[in-house]
Amino acid sequence: MGLLIDGRWHDQWYDTDNNGGAFKRQASQFREQITSDGKYQPQSGRYHLYVSLACPWAHRALIMRELKGLTSHISISIVSPDMLDRGWSFLPYPGSTGDTLYGHQYLSEIYVREQADITTRVTVPVLWDKHTQSIVNNESADILRILNSAFNTLTGNTDDYYPDALKAEIDEVNEWVYHDINNGVYKAGFATEQAVYEEAVYKLFAALDKVEARLAQHRFLVGNNLTEADIRLFTTLVRFDPVYHGHFKCNLKQIKDYPAIYDYMRRIYRLPGIAGTTNLDHIKRHYYYSHTMINPTQVVPVGPAYSLWK
Numbered sequence: 044m045g046l047l048i049d050g051r052w053h054d055q056w057y058d059t060d061n062n063g064g065a066f067k068r069q070a071s072q073f074r075e076q077i078t079s080d081g082k083y084q085p086q087s088g089r090y091h092l093y094v095s096l097a098c099p100w101a102h103r104a105l106i107m108r109e110l111k112g113l114t115s116h117i118s119i120s121i122v123s124p125d126m127l128d129r130g131w132s133f134l135p136y137p138g139s140t141g142d143t144l145y146g147h148q149y150l151s152e153i154y155v156r157e158q159a160d161i162t163t164r165v166t167v168p169v170l171w172d173k174h175t176q177s178i179v180n181n182e183s184a185d186i187l188r189i190l191n192s193a194f195n196t197l198t199g200n201t202d203d204y205y206p207d208a209l210k211a212e213i214d215e216v217n218e219w220v221y222h223d224i225n226n227g228v229y230k231a232g233f234a235t236e237q238a239v240y241e242e243a244v245y246k247l248f249a250a251l252d253k254v255e256a257r258l259a260q261h262r263f264l265v266g267n268n269l270t271e272a273d274i275r276l277f278t279t280l281v282r283f284d285p286v287y288h289g290h291f292k293c294n295l296k297q298i299k300d301y302p303a304i305y306d307y308m309r310r311i312y313r314l315p316g317i318a319g320t321t322n323l324d325h326i327k328r329h330y331y332y333s334h335t336m337i338n339p340t341q342v343v344p345v346g347p348a349y350s351l352w353k
């Protein structure tokens with residue numbers, strides 16, 4: 044774990060000491076769009092996604108790529124789940140692909156390829172342009188929307204996971220789901236002060252209670268069909284019982300203790316294309332093996348003892 048400073052790798056953990064024991068997520072730096080008249084135009088075979096199967100943010104992008112029929116248009120490289128002193132790597136691991144474009148060993152080399160003296164964290168997902176050899180976007184919330192609409196004329200797939208009529212409500216739900224749940228588990232797990240941890244955990248479970256009440260009445264978070272709000276929540280839910288409950292100490296309840304959320308998670312898992320993007324081995328291995336300041340033994344637990352999907 045570390046970051047690039049002026050193009051050189053520095054191995055250092057998140058600095059919570061200067062934030063009162065709290066984890067503060069860095070804003071993503073690359074926020075370009077793909078448009079028919081811009082620098083980045085929608086073309087088959089032009090773009091590439093660098094992802095981790097362990098990462099909830101990258102998982103969002105992988106799901107949208109499947110749902111929008113983009114697998115033959117946008118290629119992917121899957122990093123190793125082990126994110127150690129050199130950050131995300133392309134070292135061999137079952138289910139990983141290596142860097143299928145350039146054969147690099149580390150994802151940091153992709154960021155340096157974009158800019159030789161770059162200062163940045165090296166995160167997934169990365170939407171990469173093969174033509175200009177540059178990063179289009181490394182913010183999963185943006186990438187979801189790019190994939191949702193930018194390639195429609197190419198694929199003919201007009202399924203809309205962020206429809207005009209629901210945008211305001213989706214934005215509103217995304218806001219608290221992001222702060223209290225998606226990022227909430229990280230705030231709890233990376234906290235280095237008791238009070239900071241407790242605040243995050245109580246907010247997290249209050250938000251899950253709110254989701255449970257909503258899903259007891261409705262099949263999806265917003266409207267009657269799957270939207271990006273569901274995709275964004277799903278990728279946190281599937282990691283919850285195997286990882287966040289134990290590793291991040293989010294242990295007031297498990298997802299299986301919430302009947303409506305549990306049913307909803309399994310329904311989404313069974314939608315075409317989703318199961319193939321969900322890799323529990325990468326998920327468990329990444330967190331327990333990479334976060335050595337939380338789990339110095341790197342022992343990966345064998346549970347949960349129940350199947351998430353039955």
Ligand SMILES: N[C@@H](CCC(=O)N[C@@H](CS)C(=O)NCC(=O)O)C(=O)O
Binds near residue numbers: 100101
């Ligand atoms: N805001 C980004 C966050 C991405 C992110 O933090 N990904 C994690 C993996 S789950 C990562 O690559 N972390 C490496 C680091 O922070 O150095 C997004 O949603 O795309």
